[in-house]
Amino acid sequence: MKKILFIIPLAAMLASCDDLFEPAIENNLGIDHMYNNANYAEGILANGYTRIPIASYPFSEVATDDAVSNDVDNSYRKIAAGSWTSDNNPLDRWTNCKSGIQYLNMFLERCDKVHWADDELVSQMFCDREKAEAYALRAMFNYYLLEAHGGYASDGTLLGVPILETAETQASNFNVPRNSFVECVEAIRADAERALEVLPWEYGDSESMTKLQARYSGAAMSQINRVFGNNFCGRISGRVVEAFLAKLNLLGASPAYAEASGISWTEAADAGAKVLDRIGGVNGLDPTGNTWYCNKADIDAISSSSIPAEVLWMSERLKSNSLEKDNYPPSLYGSGRINPTQNFVNAFPMANGYPISESKGGYDAANPYADRDPRLAAYVTYNGMTSGLSNGTVTTAVDGTNNDALNKLTGSSTRTGYYLRKLLRQDISLDPNGTTEEYHYTPRIRYTEMFLLYAEAANEAWGPTGSGSHGYSAYDVIKAIRQRAGIGIENGDEYLESIKDDQDKMRELIRNERRIELSFEGHRFWDLRRWKSELNETAKGMSISGSTYSVIDVETRNYKDYMFYGPIPYSEVLKFSELIQNKGW
Incomplete structure (x- = not known):
């Protein structure tokens, strides 16, 4: 990215004296310039990151x-x-997300030809990781397109958006139909699985690094660190991909889509639990997560390798x-x-x-x-x-x-x-x-969102106190969230205890807790509509x-x-x- 910024003024200087050249030079770098310039290739991939729809608060409330x-x-x-x-x-989200997908497709079609490093093994690892990031980002963009534009046609068919997996050119046929909602779900899952084959759960995570060393047999830990170390924290990682799969399953299981999506509440609950189990389930709930935006010590301590416990994925921290x-x-x-x-x-x-x-x-x-x-x-x-x-x-x-x-x-x-x-x-x-x-900073995904996602799905799948194959229930999650907020401390939360066997009242409470905990972070308008409220x-x-x-x-x-x-x-x-x-x- 820095190199791209350097190229801009250089191009301007050259343009001022192009009459010295015969023929006059062209200063626009073609996309194939990425083959011998890894920084330029990164710039193509960066177009995916710069178009993330949740970069700031929309206040759609x-x-x-x-x-x-x-x-x-x-x-x-x-x-x-x-x-x-x-x-x-x-x-x-149509234009922004489709533009992001176009850049990612251009990148994916050329990534294998890029000279990423002189060390052949390191070069292969860079190629694998960058491709995995592109697949993960494409899955994310398609999720947001599906959420914003999926719906029923006049004939009752539940449609998604056109699935684009190759870069469009002047010769492309742009007049293509929308794929079905189910086909879009399958495409998102396929991209996510491609990404999860390579991406660590988090960059620099010791367990992930050990697994990567086994994947690339013969690689030294210094080589693994060079490609997957914590200096890449902030990029899309395995845990972010798992979180988007959980969000996708929640969307599909919701009343607005459940009739034709093919996604069950059990699938949604299991996907949410997969994310939460990695932080110890309910025990992993951050004690100060409900005031993440003003926890000065946590915010001041943010670095390239350390983010608050409440935050699963975040934007850059800036003073403002x-x-x-x-x-x-x-x-x-x-x-x-x-x-x-x-x-x-x-x-x-x-x-x-x-x-x-x-x-x-x-x-x-x-x-x-x-x-x-x-x-x-x-x-x-x-x-x-x-x-x-x-x-x-x-x-x-x-x-x-x-x-x-x-x-x-x-x-x-x-x-x-x-x-x-x-x-x-x-x-x-x-x-x-x-x-x-x-x-x-803006948390793109918070763990509290994941806890509430699991609680909603688990209550629908197994009732308030059922836990499926997991060690915690919707009741357990809501109890922990309310205790963190300071509710029912003196009376043992009598109200929660009184409704813990009532699925309908628990549903109402879960939705209310979601309304409060995720307020003004851009969720309410989407929630009301997926619930058909x-x-x-x-x-x-x-x-x-x-x-x-x-x-x-x-x-x-x-x-x-x-x-x-x-x-x-x-x-x-x-x-x-x-x-x-x-x-x-």
């Missing part, structure tokens, strides 16, 4: 019952109001304050963009574990934030809380004296009576007289005047039933007659 935005131009706010069409789709600028309350010099809803706040149980709708919980509507799940105060800034490095008090009541107040200033103030707190560092100052930055729940807020708390309607939603499945881009359907659109779009 604005399109759900969890949040609204005070930005009138927010694309998710617009589609929630009824403007979601096949040519206005902020959830589109952009999230805080967008989402701090106005009194802290933020724009207050993402406003959690009352619907979301109501999802948090009482500290004793009972939902607020249960009389045993002791919920007080006149003092609604007292004795609640500790995660509420960690994820949402509500009236009277302190926030930011200055510990300024945030007053969202309608009679508040500054722009933190409900609907005080259009485009800056909260519309729901709440501001986002999760994902934000509270040790940042945006004061123009002393602005600071801190490290942030209600999409049109009105987004509500809290209006506070004196000691009076009143729930208010903030935004209505306008979705149609066919929107459980996303569209194929309208422009693509216009161009290619073989490309069938999903029903309703």
Whole structure:
């Protein structure tokens, strides 16, 4: 990649004096330049990494019952109001993912001819590993395409996307039909298996390195380290591939796809357990994983060979304050963009574990934030809380004296009576007289997601306390997650104990825990649709005047039933007659 950056200014210099050459030189490097330049070949593969769809937070929760935005131009706010069409789709992944696949296919077709190293064995290992990465990334892109664009055609067929396993050229036939959902699943699994044949569970992992040494008999550990050592941490690894297979199985087993996907809840649970067993099952749950975004010691300790225990795969760590600028309350010099809803706040149980709708919980509507799940105060800034490095008090009541107040200033103030707190560092100052930055990173996959994936699938496959061939159940996982959050500590989580033999209530609880734990990380909109849940729940807020708390309607939603499945881009359907659109779009 560094070499590519060097080539750009060099090409510009040469172009300025091309009249000195006969004939004039061309400064564009062809793709075959990769054969004798391993760095250039890496640059082709890097196009897969730069197009990973989960590189940042989309805040698609604005399109759900969890949040609204005070930005009138927010694309998710617009589609929630009824403007979601096949040519206005902020959830589109078609172009980006297909571009990534095109680069990967170009790479795979040429990888074997690249001179990776003078040492023949090392060169072969590099070739094997880089190809495995490409297969893994292609599987990932196809998973995201399937999630975003898979759906039922008008004739009732469950379709996926066109499977592309060779690079397209000017001579290619671009007018190809969509493969079935099942065929896409098979293609993703095949690519994943190719990748898993080579990739270590994690780069530098001692057990993986020993296995690799056996695979490449005669290789010295120094050679293995050169190709598979921990200096490659951050690239796609075996555990990431296993996690995507688990996500694929969960998608297929979900109500929106289960009828025709051929994937069972048992397969989904087993795939999730495969990931979790590698960290000791429930015992591997990170004790501080629910506040990963502000665990300063963990974040500061991130290095090329060390990442937080909660994180399975992550983006680069960078110093910034952009999230805080967008989402701090106005009194802290933020724009207050993402406003959690009352619907979301109501999802948090009482500290004793009972939902607020249960009389045993002791919920007080006149003092609604007292004795609640500790995660509420960690994820949402509500009236009277302190926030930011200055510990300024945030007053969202309608009679508040500054722009933190409900609907005080259009485009800056909260519309729901709440501001986002999760994902934000509270040790940042945006004061123009002393602005600071801190490290942030985006977890592409967290282990908590894997635990909740397993709990959902295990409950459906074997009931709340069944464990199949594994040593832990859905109940065990949810109990551990709630204990970590500080729920039911004094009463042994009586509510959880009361429902542990009720599959329906456990399903409801698992989905609620997923809603809370994975909030504002881009899951909710996809979850509601794969569950075929209600999409049109009105987004509500809290209006506070004196000691009076009143729930208010903030935004209505306008979705149609066919929107459980996303569209194929309208422009693509216009161009290619073989490309069938999903029903309703």
